[in-house]
Amino acid sequence: MAAYLLGVVLFFLGIAVTIALHEWGHFITARIFGMKVRRFFIGFGPTVFAKRRGETVYGLKAIPVGGFCDIAGMTAQDELDPEDLPRAMYLKPWWQRIIVLSGGVIMNLIVGFLVLYGVAVSSGIPNPDVDTTATVDTVQCVPETQISATELSSCVGSGPAGDAGIEHGDKILAVNGQEMASFTAIRDAILELPGETATLTIEREGTLFDVDLQVASVTRLASDGSEITVGAVGMSSLPPTDVYKKYGPIEGVGATARFTGDMISATWDGLKAFPAKIPGVVASIFGAERDVESPMSVVGASRIGGEFVERSMWDMFMMMLASLNFFLALFNLVPLPPLDGGHIAVVIYEKIRDFFRKLRGKPAGGPADYTKLMPVTVAVAALLMTVGGLVIVADVVNPIRLFG
Known part of the structure; x- marks a missing residue:
């Protein structure tokens, strides 16, 4: 039981670190391009800790299952102090804005790769060249x-x-x-x-x-x-041999890159199937059998992490953490506000719009009016919170069990 609880806590902390690094990806790229980061917080809800260092307030909130990086002037509708206007994000070149908005996604991909690389050189990852011919x-x-x-x-x-x-x-x-x-x-x-x-x-x-x-x-x-x-x-x-292979530091780079591509492809397939699995999650709350491939919340993922540690399956623990990073990266690319992909879509829209305005001899159209997107933003946020709540309930009353 002690090992199980340790695994639960460690995986929960891994999720918190993953979220922190995602937000740090936005933070560091914003700072590189001279944008002002006003707040950098991990979690949501009441503030537990906050401290100002330089121009940024760093803090931790009570529910560490999310986070935010408040960049001055992320939209033209943000309230700005006059001295912050030259550093407003919406006034920066479009390509810098996309890099900053993609910073979290890029960070998650890097973290996922590094975690898998560590597994590849320590205990081994699935061998992509294993002979699976029926024997x-x-x-x-x-x-x-x-x-x-x-x-x-x-x-x-x-x-x-x-x-x-x-x-x-x-x-x-x-x-x-x-x-x-x-x-x-x-x-x-x-x-x-x-x-x-x-x-x-x-x-x-x-x-x-x-x-x-x-x-x-x-x-x-x-x-x-x-x-x-x-x-x-x-x-x-006859089961195939060498299903898992341990790599050296140099060859492990290429093998990890190859396996990373496979995992990202599998994660993309899972993301596409996500909406279709929600009815099954709801049914499981009321006693239906829970699909082992159904979505999991922080609660369910931490529980599985605990089971892995309890059985000393640290390689599976780490690969699941890598998979979480890849899911977070791809999910945030969905082109709907308030996700990163939604903001990226707005920047691309502005660029395409201004291209056609230029062809007609007109000046650039200026920053997009985010107030027009507010109904979509609120609807998507409400949907995400509802789905997240349902998955959490399912993970409590009818959790996924990998080991019976």
């Missing part, structure tokens, strides 16, 4: 019937695969000329061929050849308990 482990007889969910009838012999001469270590590339990407795909193909002859393309010690075997016709129990007739050949798969 035979054992061949055995095929029971004719299924008695219960956990029991099959007895059998003798070597089974269709063994009779056909298939051996341990054989790689199965195709079934009836159809390429197979995994052992699961082979199983599914064989299930559809009861009593038929199947041609398997085999690779053995670098030599390719075809093997014809008679698929056994057997009965198995469907999910509803009824008997169905399927095909079986009697062989098991």
Whole structure:
């Protein structure tokens, strides 16, 4: 229990540091371009601590699940002291504004990469070059019937695969000329061929050849308990080796970059699927089974972090923290206010608008009026808070359980 609680606390702190670094990305780029940062706070709600250093007030608020970097003149509607006007963000070149608005995203990508690099050189990351070709482990007889969910009838012999001469270590590339990407795909193909002859393309010690075997016709129990007739050949798969690989300091850079790209792609796919998973989250609050791939809040993520530490799975702990950084980066690029992507979209809109105004011989149109975006900003903020609240409730009453 102590290890679990330690993991929960550490992951929560990791989230807080991630948020702080995101805001620091905005802070440091704003300072580089001469903008004035008035406040730099971690968290929301009542102020716990605040101290002015130079021109910036630094502080911590009671709920450390967010943060903000208050840059003077972020919009033309901000109230400004006259002496701060020359340093107002909205008066800076468009490319500087985009860099500052992207600073948090860039920082999260850098942090995620560095975390993965640390894992790659210490314990290892998934090997992108691992051979996942379907490989035979054992061949055995095929029971004719299924008695219960956990029991099959007895059998003798070597089974269709063994009779056909298939051996341990054989790689199965195709079934009836159809390429197979995994052992699961082979199983599914064989299930559809009861009593038929199947041609398997085999690779053995670098030599390719075809093997014809008679698929056994057997009965198995469907999910509803009824008997169905399927095909079986009697062989098991050999798990791939070197699934995880530890890298040296130099080669680890390229391997980490490659794995980072894979994780960002997976995170993007998850972000696109996010809206469709919300109904399932709501249903789980009322007792429905919780999808292990459903969205998690700070509460749920910290709990999973605790489970990883409890089992000394520090590499998984760190990879989940990296994944969080990538999610935060991509989520903030969504082009809706009040997210960073929404502000970036406004800057791009201004640039495109002024381009066409110039073509018509007109002067630049000036800063965008953010008051017109206020209804969208309020609606998006309300939606994010509502969804966030629902996910937190689900993580409390029906949390995701990776280990039962």
